[in-house]
Amino acid sequence: MAAIREFSDLGAGFRIAALDLELRGAGNLLGGEQSGHMDALGFDLYTQMLERTVAELRGEQVEDETAVSINLGIDVVIPETYVADMGQRLRTYKRVSSARDEEVLAAIRAETEDRYGRIPESVEDLFNYARLRQTAELIGVLSIDRTREGIAIKLAEKARVAPEKLLELVRQRAGANFSPTGVLRLDLDEEEKDHMLEVARRVLLQIRAGG
Secondary structure (H helix, E strand, O other): OHHHHHOOOOOHHHHHHHHHHHHHOOOOOOOOOOOOOOOOOHHHHHHHHHHHHHHHHOOOOOOOOOOOEEEOOOOOOOOOOOOOOHHHHHHHHHHHHHOOOHHHHHHHHHHHHHHHOOOOHHHHHHHHHHHHHHHHHHHOEEEEEEOOOEEEEEEOOOOOEOHHHHHHHHHHOOOOEEOOOOEEEEEOOHHHHOOHHHHHHHHHHHHEOOO
């Protein structure tokens, strides 16, 4: 949706397709099917799958990875007024989405700010989105969705969560509840709704095992 809003001029269809290809990869060998989720990206996804297969053939134990779906309705577009060149915008999207840890992400943010100036809110949210995704994948979160009252976080069966920390959060926070299906629901006030990405990540860090 962000791509469609940004590339609405004549001939933008090719650029939207290029962005889709850049973000999601080419799919199978003949390109007839798309592969993976938006945030499991192209070449990066391919190399991860290849490394996993090699490890399995060597008889090494490989842990299952969780692909998280984040649907919070937050604008994470890089404005054309901030980065004028389409190619540079695509590369920035790709680099941010492919960053595997906070150190790499911080370096990309510093480089972006140094090159293009003060980072606008939507781009700041792009980095916050990437941080949330990293944390969610590390813990084992299946989805993070926006609700009328706040957010709903669905945990995988083997999520790396400390039960005592989760129960403490539910007890201490008004409007919080945890369902038998593994969904943590939180009511957010207006200020928290304005910083939903940061709030969701803070909650995950609060309940993670060993944190």
